[in-house]
Amino acid sequence: xxxxxxxxxxxxxxxxxxxxxxxxxxxxxxxxxxxxxxxxxxxxxxxxxxxxxxxxxxxxxxxxxxxxxxxxxxxxxxxxxxxxxxxxxxxxxxxxxxxxxxxxxxxxxxxxxxxxxxxxxxxxxxxxxxxxxxxxxxxxxxxxxxxxxxxxxxxxxxxxxxxxxxxxxxxxxxxxxxxxxxxxxxxxxxxxxxxxxxxxxxxxxxxxxxxxxxxxxxxxxxxxxxxxxxxxxxxxxxxxxxxxxxxxxxxxxxxxxxxxxxxxxxxxxxxxxxxxxxxxxxxxxxxxxxxxxxxxxxxxxxxxxxxxxxxxxxxxxxxxxxxxxxxxxxxxxxxxxxxxxxxxxxxxxxxxxxxxxxxxxxxxxxxxxxxxxxxxxxxxxxxxxxxxxxxxxxxxxxxxx
Amino acid sequence: xxxxxxxxxxxxxxxxxxxxxxxxxxxxxxxxxxxxxxxxxxxxxxxxxxxxxxxxxxxxxxxxxxxxxxxxxxxxxxxxxxxxxxxxxxxxxxxxxxxxxxxxxxxxxxxxxxxxxxxxxxxxxxxxxxxxxxxxxxxxxxxxxxxxxxxxxxxxxxxxxxxxxxxxxxxxxxxxxxxxxxxxxxxxxxxxxxxxxxxxxxxxxxxxxxxxxxxxxxxxxxxxxxxxxxxxxxxxxxxxxxxxxxxxxxxxxxxxxxxxxxxxxxxxxxxxxxxxxxxxxxxxxxxxxxxxxxxxxxxxxxxxxxxxxxxxxxxxxxxxxxxxxxxxxxxxxxxxxxxxxxxxxxxxxxxxxxxxxxxxxxxxxxxxxxxxxxxxxxxxxxxxxxxxxxxxxxxxxxxxxxxxxxxxxxxxxxxxxxxxxxxxxxxxxxxxxxxxxxxxxxxxxxxxxxxxxxxxxxxxxxxxxxxxxxxxxxxxxxxxxxxxxxxxxxxxxxxxxxxxxxxxxxxxxxxxxxxxxxxxxxxxxxxxxxxx
Numbered sequence: 001x002x003x004x005x006x007x008x009x010x011x012x013x014x015x016x017x018x019x020x021x022x023x024x025x026x027x028x029x030x031x032x033x034x035x036x037x038x039x040x041x042x043x044x045x046x047x048x049x050x051x052x053x054x055x056x057x058x059x060x061x062x063x064x065x066x067x068x069x070x071x072x073x074x075x076x077x078x079x080x081x082x083x084x085x086x087x088x089x090x091x092x093x094x095x096x097x098x099x100x101x102x103x104x105x106x107x108x109x110x111x112x113x114x115x116x117x118x119x120x121x122x123x124x125x126x127x128x129x130x131x132x133x134x135x136x137x138x139x140x141x142x143x144x145x146x147x148x149x150x151x152x153x154x155x156x157x158x159x160x161x162x163x164x165x166x167x168x169x170x171x172x173x174x175x176x177x178x179x180x181x182x183x184x185x186x187x188x189x190x191x192x193x194x195x196x197x198x199x200x201x202x203x204x205x206x207x208x209x210x211x212x213x214x215x216x217x218x219x220x221x222x223x224x225x226x227x228x229x230x231x232x233x234x235x236x237x238x239x240x241x242x243x244x245x246x247x248x249x250x251x252x253x254x255x256x257x258x259x260x261x262x263x264x265x266x267x268x269x270x271x272x273x274x275x276x277x278x279x280x281x282x283x284x285x286x287x288x289x290x291x292x293x294x295x296x297x298x299x300x301x302x303x304x305x306x307x308x309x310x311x312x313x314x315x316x317x318x319x320x321x322x323x324x325x326x327x328x329x330x331x332x333x334x335x336x337x338x339x340x341x342x343x344x345x346x347x348x349x350x351x352x353x354x355x356x357x358x359x360x361x362x363x364x365x366x367x368x369x370x371x372x373x374x375x376x377x378x379x380x381x382x383x384x385x386x387x388x389x390x391x392x393x394x395x396x397x398x399x400x401x
Numbered sequence: 402x403x404x405x406x407x408x409x410x411x412x413x414x415x416x417x418x419x420x421x422x423x424x425x426x427x428x429x430x431x432x433x434x435x436x437x438x439x440x441x442x443x444x445x446x447x448x449x450x451x452x453x454x455x456x457x458x459x460x461x462x463x464x465x466x467x468x469x470x471x472x473x474x475x476x477x478x479x480x481x482x483x484x485x486x487x488x489x490x491x492x493x494x495x496x497x498x499x500x501x502x503x504x505x506x507x508x509x510x511x512x513x514x515x516x517x518x519x520x521x522x523x524x525x526x527x528x529x530x531x532x533x534x535x536x537x538x539x540x541x542x543x544x545x546x547x548x549x550x551x552x553x554x555x556x557x558x559x560x561x562x563x564x565x566x567x568x569x570x571x572x573x574x575x576x577x578x579x580x581x582x583x584x585x586x587x588x589x590x591x592x593x594x595x596x597x598x599x600x601x602x603x604x605x606x607x608x609x610x611x612x613x614x615x616x617x618x619x620x621x622x623x624x625x626x627x628x629x630x631x632x633x634x635x636x637x638x639x640x641x642x643x644x645x646x647x648x649x650x651x652x653x654x655x656x657x658x659x660x661x662x663x664x665x666x667x668x669x670x671x672x673x674x675x676x677x678x679x680x681x682x683x684x685x686x687x688x689x690x691x692x693x694x695x696x697x698x699x700x701x702x703x704x705x706x707x708x709x710x711x712x713x714x715x716x717x718x719x720x721x722x723x724x725x726x727x728x729x730x731x732x733x734x735x736x737x738x739x740x741x742x743x744x745x746x747x748x749x750x751x752x753x754x755x756x757x758x759x760x761x762x763x764x765x766x767x768x769x770x771x772x773x774x775x776x777x778x779x780x781x782x783x784x785x786x787x788x789x790x791x792x793x794x795x796x797x798x799x800x801x802x803x804x805x806x807x808x809x810x811x812x813x814x815x816x817x818x819x820x821x822x823x824x825x826x827x828x829x830x831x832x833x834x835x836x837x838x839x840x841x842x843x844x845x846x847x848x849x850x851x852x853x854x855x856x857x858x859x860x861x862x863x864x865x866x867x868x869x870x871x872x873x874x875x876x877x878x879x880x881x882x883x884x885x886x887x888x889x890x891x892x893x894x895x896x897x898x899x900x901x902x903x904x905x906x907x908x909x910x911x912x913x914x915x916x917x918x919x920x921x922x923x924x925x926x927x928x929x930x931x932x933x
Contacts, residue, residue, distance in 0.1 A: 054801070075850060078850050078899070085896045086899055086900055089900035093897060093900055100814045100816045113539075114539050252799070253912050255930055263525075275794075276797065282908070286911050291917075293902075293903050293906050295903065
C-alpha cells in the first residue's frame with residue numbers, strides 16, 4: 001500500500017464519528033493513519049518495509065545464536081589436510097560457471113561508452129557488486145581510455161604510500177602536458193619527489209589545459225582495501241579526485257565501504273556515480289592476504305613448527321625426542337613418560353651419557369615448547385609432548401632416526 | 402611568513418583576503434595569535450578575514466579571547482536559507498525560460514523525497530539533476546532536439562545529420578515514441594513537417610506550462626511553500642488538473658464540458674488549489690503586486706497578457722481612488738462621511754470584482770494551459786523518466802545488493818545448471834552463494850566445523866543427483882552419458898572441498914560478511930550481515 005499525500009490531522013470529533021460508523025472507506029483509513037505517520041510527504045512504503053526486514057533479521061539472528069545450543073565442535077574435528085596439499089588444491093580449483101562469467105563480462109562491454117561519457121562529464125565511477133572487478137575495469141581502461149593516461153592503484157595490498165602515488169600521477173600528467181604542448185615549457189620544474197603534497201595537488205588542479213579535455217584517469221582497485229582504509233588516505237584520495245585534471249574509477253567490495261566517506265567526499269570531491277557490476281569472478285588477488293581458515297589449524301601448525309625446531313637440534317636430541325614420542329604413542333592414557341624411564345631408555349640407546357646431558361636436552365625442549373612436565377599419580381615428574389597423537393605420528397617421520 | 406607575503410604582494414591596491422573555512426575547527430590560541438599578527442601588520446598588509454561559522458552567530462565570542470575580538474571589525478553575513486536556495490535552483494532549472502529539459506512527475510517526486518529523506522543538501526539535489534541530464538543525453542538518441550529548441554529554429558525541421566543521425570532514422574525514432582503512437586494513430590503521413598508540427602506544439606505547451614507554474618508560485622510565495630512541491634503537483638499526468646488534457650487529443654477541450662468536472666474536484670487539497678484560493682482572497686495592494694509580477698511572466702502568451710494588463714490598470718485606478726478618499730477623510734462633515742462610505746463600499750465592490758476576475762483568470766490558466774509535459778506527444782525528447790536508473794546511480798545500497806547478488810545470483814549469471822533450484826541449495830551454485838545461504842541457518846555466530854560439514858554434504862550431493870536421475874541430467878547437459886561417468890569418477894577430493902571451503906570464506910571476508918575467529922572463539926566465525 002502506498003500512502004498518498006496526507007491531509008492534516010482531523011479534529012478528534014471527526015475521528016469519533018469515523019469509529020462509530022464502523023465503515024472503513026479508503027479515505028477514512030488514511031485519515032486514521034495520518035495521525036501516526038509523517039505528515040504531508042509521500043512515503044515509499046516499500047523502502048520502509050525493507051529496512052524493517054533488515055533489522056528484523058538482525059535480531060532474529062542474535063536470538064537464534066543465543067538460544068540454540070552451541071555446537072562444541074572444533075576446527076580440528078574437520079581433520080584438515082596438510083597445508084601444502086590445501087594450497088595446491090586451492091590453486092588447482094576449477095572455476096564454476098566459466099562460460100556464464102565470461103559472457104557476463106562481455107555484456108558489460110556494451111556499457112563502456114556510457115562509462116566513458118560519465119567519466120568525461122566529471123563523475124567518479126564507483127563499481128560495486130559481488131566478484132572481482134579488477135579485470136573488468138582494466139579491460140575498460142585499455143579499450144575505452146586509450147587517449148588518456150591511466151594510473152592504477154591496487155588497494156588490496158597491505159600498505160600503500162600515497163605520496164609516491166601522487167608523485168607518479170604528477171609525473172604522468174606532466175608527460176601528458178608536454179606531449180600536448182610539443183615545445184618544452186619555460187619554467188624549470190622542481191622534481192616531483194621533493195614537492196609537498198599541497199604542491200602536487202595544486203599542480204594537478206592547475207589551469208594550464210582548460211580548453212583541452214584531457215585528464216589522467218586513476219583506477220583504484222578496492223578503494224576500501226586494507227591499504228587505504230585510514231581516514232587520512234581517503235581524504236587525500238578525495239582531494240586528488242577533486243582536481244580538475246583527474247578522473248577516478250574505483251571498485252569496492254566490502255559492505256561497509258560507504259562508511260569511509262562523508263557527504264562532501266561523496267557529492268563534491270569524488271562525485272560518485274554508482275554502477276552495479278557483479279562479475280562473480282573469483283577474488284584471486286584480493287584474497288591473497290587473507291589466511292586460509294583451515295590451513296592454520298593448531299594441530300597442523302604445532303606439528304609443523306615442532307618439526308622445524310627439531311630439525312635444528314642435534315641428532316641425539318632428536319633421538320631422545322623420538323623415544324619420548326614413541327612412548328607417548330604407545331601409552332596414550334598416561335600423563336607422560338617419567339624422567340627416570342626416559343633416562344634409562346636414552347642411556348640404553350647410547351643417546352645420553354649422564355643425567356646432566358638429558359637435563360640439558362629437556363631444558364632445550366622446554367624452551368622451544370616441545371615438551372611439558374607434570375606429575376603423575378605416583379608423584380613422579382613426567383614429560384609429555386603437547387601434541388595430539390595424529391600430530392605426533394605425522395611428526396615422527398620428519399625426525400631422522 | 403607575513404614578511405614574505407608582504408614582499409610578494411603584487412598588487413598593493415587590493416587588500417589580502419584570508420579565508421578560514423571552518424572557524425570552530427581551528428585551535429583558538431593560534432587563531433587569536435594570527436589575528437594579533439594581522440592587526441599589527443594591517444597598515445602594510447591590509448587584510449580581510451572571512452571566517453566560516455558552522456554553529457551560532459556568537460561562536461567567535463565563545464572561541465576567541467577578548468583581545469583578539471577587539472582587533473576585529475566584524476560584519477555578519479548569512480547565506481540564503483536552504484529552502485530559499487532550493488526554490489531558486491528549481492526555478493532556474495525547470496521553470497524559467499532557460500532550457501527545455503525537464504523531468505517526469507515520478508522523477509520529480511523521487512528527487513524531492515531524496516532531498517527530504519536522504520540528503521537535505523542543495524549540492525546533492527543539483528548532482529541528482531546533473532546525473533539525470535547525463536543519463537538523458539546518453540540514452541535518448543533524440544536529445545539533440547533540445548539543442549534545436551535552444552537555437553530557436555522553429556520553422557525548420559531539425560537537421561539531424563549534424564548530430565550524426567540520418568533524417569530517416571530520426572523520423573523513425575520520433576514516430577516510434579510511445580507518446581506519439583498513443584496520441585496520433587490517425588495520422589498516416591509521417592514526414593518532417595509532421596514532426597515539426599509536433600515539436601512546435603510540444604515547445605508551446607511546455608512554455609505555457611512553465612508560465613502557469615510561475616504565476617501560481619508568485620501567488621503563494623509568501624506562504625513558505627516549496628516550488629518543488631508545487632512543481633510535482635503540476636507535473637502529475639494523473640493528477641486532478643491533468644485529467645482534462647486527454648493524451649489522445651491535441652486540441653484542448655472547451656470550457657463548458659470541463660468546468661463541472663473541475664469544480665467537483667477536491668478543492669481543499671494541494672498547493673495549486675491553495676494558490677487559486679489565495680488569488681481570490683488577496684487584498685488590493687497585494688493583488689496589484691501579484692498582477693504586476695504576472696504581467697512580466699505572461700509576456701509570451703498574448704491572451705493572458707492583455708487580461709492581466711487590464712487587471713493591473715483597474716487595480717491601479719482603485720488604488721488612486723482609495724488614496725484620494727483617504728486624504729479627504731480628515732476634513733469631513735457627516736453628510737460627506739456618508740458619501741465617503743458609499744464611495745468606500747463601491748471601492749470594496751470593485752476590489753471584489755478584481756479578485757473574481759483574477760481568480761477566473763488563474764482557473765482558466767490552470768485548466769487550459771497547465772498541461773503536464775507527459776501528456777504531450779514527443780515529450781520523451783525532453784523529459785527524463787528513468788527513475789530506477791537515477792536511483793541506482795545515486796544510491797548504491799551496498800549491504801543489501803551484495804547479499805542479493807549472492808542469494809539471487811541466477812538472475813545475474815543465468816546458468817542452466819542452477820535455473821530451477823527453488824529454495825534448495827544446488828551443488829552447481831557458486832561456492833560463496835552456497836556458503837552464504839548455509840550461514841543463514843545459523844545465528845550470528847557460525848561453528849566452522851558444522852558449516853564445513855553442511856558445505857561438504859551439499860558439494861557431494863552432485864554425486865547422488867547424477868546417480869539418481871538420468872532424466873534430470875539430460876535436462877542439464879547435452880551429453881548425459883558422459884556426465885554420468887565423469888561424475889562417478891570425479892567426486893571431489895577432501896583437499897579440494899576444503900580448499901573450496903577456505904576460498905569461499907575468504908570471499909565472504911573480502912565482502913565483509915563474516916569475520917575470522919578470534920582467540921576467544923577460535924572455532925566460530927561471526928556473521929556481520931543478516932540478509933535482506
